Structures are given as structure tokens and as C-alpha cells.
Amino acid sequence: MFNYQALMDLCKKRLDKLSKMPALKSTPLVDNIEQSGINRREFMKWSSLTAAALALPMEFTPMVAKAAELADRVPLVWLHLAECTGCSESLLRADTPSLDTLIFEHLSLEYHETIMAAAGWQAEENLEHALETYKGQYLLAVEGAVPTANNGTFLTVGAKGKTGMAILKEAADGAAGIVAVGTCSSFGGVQAAAPNPTGAKGIHKVIDKPVVNLGGCPPSERNIVGTLMYFIMFGKLPPLDIYNRPRWAYGARVHDNCERRGHFDAGEFVEEFGDEGAKNGYCLFKVGCKGPYTYNNCPTQRFNSGTSWPVLAGHGCIGCSEPDFWDSMSEFEKPLGRRDITSSLDKTSDYIGTAVLGISAVGITAHAVASVFAKKLDEEE
Structure with a gap:
């Protein structure tokens, strides 16, 4: 029988640690939820559904709610490599804000090329600042495959002309956890289809660190947010299948x-x-x-x-x-x-x-x- 009490103790310890850290957002999640017309009952229902989706007993519902409120203590760096941005669109394209999108927005999103205002040199400075300031603390999400042929030159990004492969390795080095969002970053996707002239690969084949693969073209917003919530709650990656996909979503x-x-x-x-x-x-x-x-x-x-x-x-x-x-x-x-x-x-x-x-x-x-x-x-x- 699985020892859920040990898991609950781990979650309490993790949330206590996060609660003592300074918030990286000025507006509490509760205020954002109220401004979006979502009441407390709906928020707790979402927490209950999220606990169930993560294969956790209902006793974890209050902890899911608390973890969501503390999400602004966790810095998030989101990289775009060889992809179509469909995974970000899956999460962000909603006619009305859902709790999943609100939780995602409540995370301290330090870098995300699709939605940030900065560009060029300023964008590069933002990324470098985040990687240095939050080294060892941030969660790294990567969208898109990694072109590796010709030493990665098929994907050259930013004002400094760095390859996507170099940026990935630099960002992965200081990450507390790494999530491959979508099939392209997980397994190479359409970019890796034969004959694969750019040598596109999933990010786990390029970096030497554990990676959670969220397969799907695109994955659902619940799979993205659920995985982020698991990391916030427990400070570690969820149980995985042989392809490093969360068992709660791909089981x-x-x-x-x-x-x-x-x-x-x-x-x-x-x-x-x-x-x-x-x-x-x-x-x-x-x-x-x-x-x-x-x-x-x-x-x-x-x-x-x-x-x-x-x-x-x-x-x-x-x-x-x-x-x-x-x-x-x-x-x-x-x-x-x-x-x-x-x-x-x-x-x-x-x-x-x-x-x-x-x-x-x-x-x-x-x-x-x-x-x-x-x-x-x-x-x-």
C-alpha cells in the first residue's frame, strides 16, 4: 500500500518552506481570482479536481489550493526552440480566463518569448538575469525540439546569435526541475521526422539531467499546469513512465x-x-x-x-x-x-x-x- 502520509508530510514541509519565501508577484492569487469572477467555491472545486487528476487522495485538496496561492514563489523560465508555439497557445488561448491559465499567470514567469514585452538585447538580458538570480531555484519549461546538426546552427536565436542548443544547456544547468512541454521538446516531433536534416531531438537527448516529457501536439493545459503544480507541492518531479511522462496523465x-x-x-x-x-x-x-x-x-x-x-x-x-x-x-x-x-x-x-x-x-x-x-x-x- 502506498504511504500517502509520507507524501503528505513531504508536501507540508515543501509548502512551509515556500510560505517563508518572498512573493515574486505583487497581487495575491485570491485577488486575481476574484477579479476574474471566480468564487472560492469554484477555486476549491478546481483544487479537488487537480488532486484527483494527480492521483492524490481528497485530503490533498487544501494543499493543492495552498500550493496554487504560493505559486508566485517559484520562478519559471520558458524557452522556445524549434516549434510552432502551439503548446503555449494551448495554455493561453482562452475566451475567458480559466483557473489553469490564472495559476500559470500567477507563477513568477521570468522569461517567455511569446508573451513578454521585451525584445532583442533587453530580452537576452532578462533571460541572463533570471538564470543568475534564481540559479538552482527556477523551474525550466522548454517548448520545441533541439536542432543538433552542424553544432546546432539550424536554430540561432537572439541578438547575440546563440544556438538553441547552447541556450538550452545554459538554462538547464541551473534549473531545479525541467519540463519538456509538447511532443517536439519531448521526442523531436515533426522536426525530427525522416529525413530530419536538422538533427532535431528531444531535449533529454541533449542535456544530462532528468526531464519530464509532456507528450502531445499540443498537450492539454491540465497536463501542463498539473505538472507545474506537482513540482510546487513536492519540490520534485512526478512518478514517470518509461518515456518520462507523468503516470497520472499518461498512465x-x-x-x-x-x-x-x-x-x-x-x-x-x-x-x-x-x-x-x-x-x-x-x-x-x-x-x-x-x-x-x-x-x-x-x-x-x-x-x-x-x-x-x-x-x-x-x-x-x-x-x-x-x-x-x-x-x-x-x-x-x-x-x-x-x-x-x-x-x-x-x-x-x-x-x-x-x-x-x-x-x-x-x-x-x-x-x-x-x-x-x-x-x-x-x-x-
């Missing part, structure tokens, strides 16, 4: 929690986009859904303030949170069939294994065929 297959799973089991499939099966919300496996091979919480967390996600909207999962998905999961609108693809399979808290998913692909296809056959027998009877 189950998309297929397992999909709202179309019942149709899969019943042998009801979309044969082509726009057919009657598509109109009836049938399973998308035959038109390329990679949900059985993909680990993520998209079906439960969703996007756009929790309103939808790709499969609910009518297109199959493309496996974007998996390593090398651009090459290994394509073609995106055709099933994998018998082709081998290496990925992680079922996980428990004590054991995480890998296997060749080509075997699973055969099993899944066989199950689908058997389901259809059984359905036809029922109809004939």
Missing part, C-alpha cells in the same frame, strides 16, 4: 477511456468519413484511429475548456503523444494493421513494460473482425 491508453469504446466492442466501425457509422458516432479504428497505441488522458481532460477532443469531433487519434509518431503512426487515416510499432503497454504503479505493438495490432484487428462476425450472427438469428 492509460486513449482507447481505454474513449467514448466510442463501446462501439469498438460491439463491432460498429466507421468505414469511411461521412458514412452512417460516422453520423452515429461509431469507432474510428478502421479509418486510422491510433487510440489503442497511444497513452494520454485526452478523453477525460479534453481541450477547449473541456468541451471536446479530436475523436469526439470525428477524427481518429493520430498518436501525437508517442515517440516518433510522425513516422511510426502514419498514415493517419489508415489502420496500422500488422505493421510493427514499438510503444509502451499496460502500466502498473510498480512495473512498466514495453512490447511490440504489432502483436497487439493483430489482436485488436482480430477482435474487431470477431466483433463484426458476432454482430452479423446476432442479426441473422
Whole structure:
């Protein structure tokens, strides 16, 4: 049985330490929440949902709330490398402020190229100042792959003409924790797709420090903020799977929690986009859904303030949170069939294994065929 009391004691010790540190923001979180029209009840509900998402007992709800209020004690440096900024957009693009975005804004965001006003020399000075002032204290978030070919010259950034690889190594050196936000920074993403002329890689292949990978193109705002909250609460990185993804967010297959799973089991499939099966919300496996091979919480967390996600909207999962998905999961609108693809399979808290998913692909296809056959027998009877 897991010792939650020890974890609670660790959290209390961490929050006590943070409460004695000076706030780096002038406005308390409570004031920001009230100005946004969010009441205390909604804030505590968010705290409860966050505790549940992090696989913590409800006794941690008050601690989640306190950690959110103390988030302005934690300096955050956010780097952009070879990417499209979609991960930042996932977190920041909201028609109305959500508690996730408010918590993110309450962090002491010392550097973020997308939303900061500074540019050129001033921006470089801001980054250098943050890395020096908060050395050993700041949380480093990195968005985008690292081009490594030609000593990293395919990505040259800023007034001083530093390579992205050099900036990453410098920032990682003094970081208390490092989070790779999105598939590009986690595994290379589309930049690393064959033939990968820039030598793009996930950041864990460039630096020699532990990295939390938040796979997804983009990951949900809950996965980003939840991981930041875990670090604030415990001062360490969360339990990870074999690809260094948080188990609380990537511990189950998309297929397992999909709202179309019942149709899969019943042998009801979309044969082509726009057919009657598509109109009836049938399973998308035959038109390329990679949900059985993909680990993520998209079906439960969703996007756009929790309103939808790709499969609910009518297109199959493309496996974007998996390593090398651009090459290994394509073609995106055709099933994998018998082709081998290496990925992680079922996980428990004590054991995480890998296997060749080509075997699973055969099993899944066989199950689908058997389901259809059984359905036809029922109809004939």
C-alpha cells in the first residue's frame, strides 16, 4: 500500500518552506481570482479536481489550493526552440480566463518569448538575469525540439546569435526541475521526422539531467499546469513512465477511456468519413484511429475548456503523444494493421513494460473482425 502520509508530510514541509519565501508577484492569487469572477467555491472545486487528476487522495485538496496561492514563489523560465508555439497557445488561448491559465499567470514567469514585452538585447538580458538570480531555484519549461546538426546552427536565436542548443544547456544547468512541454521538446516531433536534416531531438537527448516529457501536439493545459503544480507541492518531479511522462496523465491508453469504446466492442466501425457509422458516432479504428497505441488522458481532460477532443469531433487519434509518431503512426487515416510499432503497454504503479505493438495490432484487428462476425450472427438469428 502506498504511504500517502509520507507524501503528505513531504508536501507540508515543501509548502512551509515556500510560505517563508518572498512573493515574486505583487497581487495575491485570491485577488486575481476574484477579479476574474471566480468564487472560492469554484477555486476549491478546481483544487479537488487537480488532486484527483494527480492521483492524490481528497485530503490533498487544501494543499493543492495552498500550493496554487504560493505559486508566485517559484520562478519559471520558458524557452522556445524549434516549434510552432502551439503548446503555449494551448495554455493561453482562452475566451475567458480559466483557473489553469490564472495559476500559470500567477507563477513568477521570468522569461517567455511569446508573451513578454521585451525584445532583442533587453530580452537576452532578462533571460541572463533570471538564470543568475534564481540559479538552482527556477523551474525550466522548454517548448520545441533541439536542432543538433552542424553544432546546432539550424536554430540561432537572439541578438547575440546563440544556438538553441547552447541556450538550452545554459538554462538547464541551473534549473531545479525541467519540463519538456509538447511532443517536439519531448521526442523531436515533426522536426525530427525522416529525413530530419536538422538533427532535431528531444531535449533529454541533449542535456544530462532528468526531464519530464509532456507528450502531445499540443498537450492539454491540465497536463501542463498539473505538472507545474506537482513540482510546487513536492519540490520534485512526478512518478514517470518509461518515456518520462507523468503516470497520472499518461498512465492509460486513449482507447481505454474513449467514448466510442463501446462501439469498438460491439463491432460498429466507421468505414469511411461521412458514412452512417460516422453520423452515429461509431469507432474510428478502421479509418486510422491510433487510440489503442497511444497513452494520454485526452478523453477525460479534453481541450477547449473541456468541451471536446479530436475523436469526439470525428477524427481518429493520430498518436501525437508517442515517440516518433510522425513516422511510426502514419498514415493517419489508415489502420496500422500488422505493421510493427514499438510503444509502451499496460502500466502498473510498480512495473512498466514495453512490447511490440504489432502483436497487439493483430489482436485488436482480430477482435474487431470477431466483433463484426458476432454482430452479423446476432442479426441473422
